[in-house]
Amino acid sequence: MKNLTRYNGWALITGASSGIGEAFARQIAAQGIDCILIALESDATKLEALAAELAAQHGIACLPLTQDLAAPDAVEKTLAAIGDRPVGLLINNAGFGVGGAFATRPPSKIEQLLHVHCRTPLLLTRALLPGMIARRAGAVVFVSSLIGATPTPFEATYSACKAFILNLGQALWGELRGSGVDVVTIYPGATRTRFFEVEGIGEKDRRRLLRLAASPDYVARLALRNLGRKPVVAPPQAWAGAMLARFVTRRFAIRMTQCLVRLLVHYR
DSSP, X not given: OOOOGGGOSEEEEESTTSHHHHHHHHHHHTTTOOEEEEEOGGGHHHHHHHHHHHHHHHTOOEEEEXXXXXXXXXXXXXXXXXXXXXXXXXXXXXXXXXXXXXXXXXHHHHHHHHIIIIIHHHHHHHHHHHHHHHHTOEEEEEEOOHHHHSOOTXXXXXXXXXXXXXXXXXXXXXXXXXXXEEEEEEOOOSBSSSHHHHHTBOHHHHHXXXXXXXXXXXXXXXXXXXXXXXSEEOOHHHHHHHHHHHTSOHHXXXXXXXXXXXXXXXXX
16 A cells, blocks of 8 residues: 555545545555545434544544535535645545436436535645645545446436546646646446445345445555556456447447446436
8 A cells, every 4th residue: 555644634535434435534544644534414423433433543633524515615614624734635535426317307416416526526626735735745536437437328417527527637637747746536437335325226226236346445445556656547347348438439338338227227
C-alpha cells in the first residue's frame, strides 16, 4: 500500500458509512491519518460507530459528519464543519443510482443525483485544492463507474454524471502534474455494496449482477495504490468492458449495454 502520510493533512471521505467509502476510511485510518467521514443523517449511527472504532483502533482523530450532499448548501456546510483542519486527501466517493427509463424518473431524484455526483465533488475539490497546492502536498480520488466510460441506456443520468467525473479527474491529473498534488480516478464495475439494493433492484437480479463483482476493499486499495502513478484505473472486469467498447462503433456499444441492462435488471 502506498504511504499516504506524505499528503500532510486530514482525509475527507464522502459516502463513508458503508461500501467503497468505508473501505477507503479503514485503509486510510490504518496508516494513522486523521479522518473526516461524511454520510447521510439516516446513516448517523453507523457512521459514528465507524468513527469511534477507527479512532480507538488506530489512535487517530476521526470526525463523523452527517450531511446531505444533494443539498444546495452542502459544500458550504461541509467546509464550515471542517474549520481550519487541513485536508490533504479528498475521496469523492458518495453516490447513488436512479435506474430505469429516463422519462419516468422523478425529476427531484435526477436533480439530487446531479448534485451528489457532479456539483458537490466539483465544488468541494475546488474549495480544498488551493490549500493542497500551497502546501505542495495533497491527493484527490474520484470514484467514477464503468458506465461512465460506456453510455448506458436505462442508467442515463448516472452514466452521464459518472462520465463527467471520469473526465474531470483525468483533466485535473494533467493540470496538477508537478504541483505536489496527485489525482486518480477509478471506475469500478459491479461492486459488492448496497448500491443495487438502494437503487431498487430485486434480490434475484442483485445476485446475478454481483456474481463477478469486486470487493470494496479491492477497489479502494487499487485507487490508493495508484495515486501519483496513473490518471485512471479500474478493476480487471471493468477495464476489459471499457476496452471492448472502444473497439466497436458507438452505436454497437450502446445497443450492447442496452441489451445487457434489459437482460440482467428489472427495475422496481
